[in-house]
Amino acid sequence: MADRPLTLMAVHAHPDDEATGTGGVLARYAAEGIRTVLVTCTDGACGDGPGGVKPGEDGHDPQAVAALRRKELEASCRVLGVDHLETLDYGDSGMMGWPANDAPGSFWGSPVAEGAARLAELIRHYRPDVVVTYDENGFYGHPDHIQAHRITMAALDLAPDLASKVYWTTAPHSAMKRFGEVMREFGADWDEPAGASEPDGEADGSGGTGGADGTGGAGSAVEAPELPPIGLPDEEVTTWVDTSAYGGQKYDALAAHASQGENIFFLRMGKERFTELMGIETFVRVRDTTGAPLPEQDLFAGLR
Numbered sequence: 001m002a003d004r005p006l007t008l009m010a011v012h013a014h015p016d017d018e019a020t021g022t023g024g025v026l027a028r029y030a031a032e033g034i035r036t037v038l039v040t041c042t043d044g045a046c047g048d049g050p051g052g053v054k055p056g057e058d059g060h061d062p063q064a065v066a067a068l069r070r071k072e073l074e075a076s077c078r079v080l081g082v083d084h085l086e087t088l089d090y091g092d093s094g095m096m097g098w099p100a101n102d103a104p105g106s107f108w109g110s111p112v113a114e115g116a117a118r119l120a121e122l123i124r125h126y127r128p129d130v131v132v133t134y135d136e137n138g139f140y141g142h143p144d145h146i147q148a149h150r151i152t153m154a155a156l157d158l159a160p161d162l163a164s165k166v167y168w169t170t171a172p173h174s175a176m177k178r179f180g181e182v183m184r185e186f187g188a189d190w191d192e193p194a195g196a197s198e199p200d201g202e203a204d205g206s207g208g209t210g211g212a213d214g215t216g217g218a219g220s221a222v223e224a225p226e227l228p229p230i231g232l233p234d235e236e237v238t239t240w241v242d243t244s245a246y247g248g249q250k251y252d253a254l255a256a257h258a259s260q261g262e263n264i265f266f267l268r269m270g271k272e273r274f275t276e277l278m279g280i281e282t283f284v285r286v287r288d289t290t291g292a293p294l295p296e297q298d299l300f301a302g303l304r
C-alpha cells in the first residue's frame with residue numbers, strides 16, 4: 001500500500017505508563033512488523049526516588065529521578081520492541097493539587113497549543129495510522145494524563161488528514177472488578193474505583209477539553225457534569241485486543257521501571273498471574289476512517 005510501514009503511535013504522560021497502559025499492544029504490533037512510536041510527555045521527576053522516597057522528602061532529587069527514569073524508559077522500550085522513543089521532556093506535574101502542578105516547565109502548566117504543535121510535528125514526521133492516548137480524564141485524573149489527552153487531540157486537529165484511527169485507553173467495568181479482587185488478594189489498600197478518582201480532579205475536567213475529541217461515539221458517554229467513573233461499562237468498550245501472548249514482555253517492561261513503588265506491587269503477583277489479569281488491553285475508538293465494524297479485536301482492523 002503506502003511507501004511506509006503501518007505505524008502505531010502511543011502518547012503517554014510518564015515513563016512507565018507505556019508499560020502499564022499499552023505494553024501489550026506495543027509488543028504485539030512490533031512483533032507483527034508494525035512500526036511503533038512512543039511519545040512520553042514528561043520526565044517523571046515526581047516519581048519515587050531511591051528507596052521509595054517521595055517528592056519533597058529528604059533524599060528525593062528530582063533531576064536524579066528523571067535521569068534514572070529515562071534509563072528505565074529506554075530499557076522498557078527495548079523490551080517492548082518500540083522502534084522510536086520521543087520525549088517532550090516537560091516537567092512532571094505530580095498528582096492533582098501538588099505544588100509541582102504550577103512549577104515552571106510543568107506539563108500541566110504549559111499551554112496546550114504549544115505541546116500540540118510539538119506533537120503535531122511528530123505526527124507529520126511518523127504519519128501514524130493509529131494513535132492511542134488517554135480519555136479526557138486521563139483515565140484516573142492525573143493532570144499529566146489529562147494534558148497528554150489534550151495535546152494529542154489538539155495535535156490531531158492540526159494534522160487532520162493523518163491517523164486513520166484514534167483510540168483512548170479504557171478499562172471495562174468487569175475487568176476493574178476483577179482487578180480490585182486481585183489487588184486485595186495481594187494486600188493492596190484498594191477501594192472499588194467506581195466514582196471519583198483524585199480528590200479534586202473535577203476542578204479541571206471542564207475547561208477546554210482540548211478539542212471536541214473526534215467523532216465522539218462511545219466516548220461521549222463520559223461527558224457527564226460530575227466526575228465520571230474510571231473505565232466504561234463493558235458494552236461501551238469498542239476494542240478488545242488480546243495481548244496475552246505478550247504478557248511476559250509487558251511484565252518485563254514494567255520490571256524495567258522497578259524504581260517506582262506501584263510497579264513493584266504489580267511485579268509481586270508474578271508473570272503468570274499478571275498476564276492473566278492484564279492480558280486483554282481495551283480501548284474506545286473515537287476517530288475512524290476505515291469503517292471497520294465494532295466491536296473489534298485489532299487496532300489495525302480495516303488497515304491491513
Ligand SMILES: [Zn+2]
Nearest residue numbers: 013014017142
Ligand atoms: Zn502516568
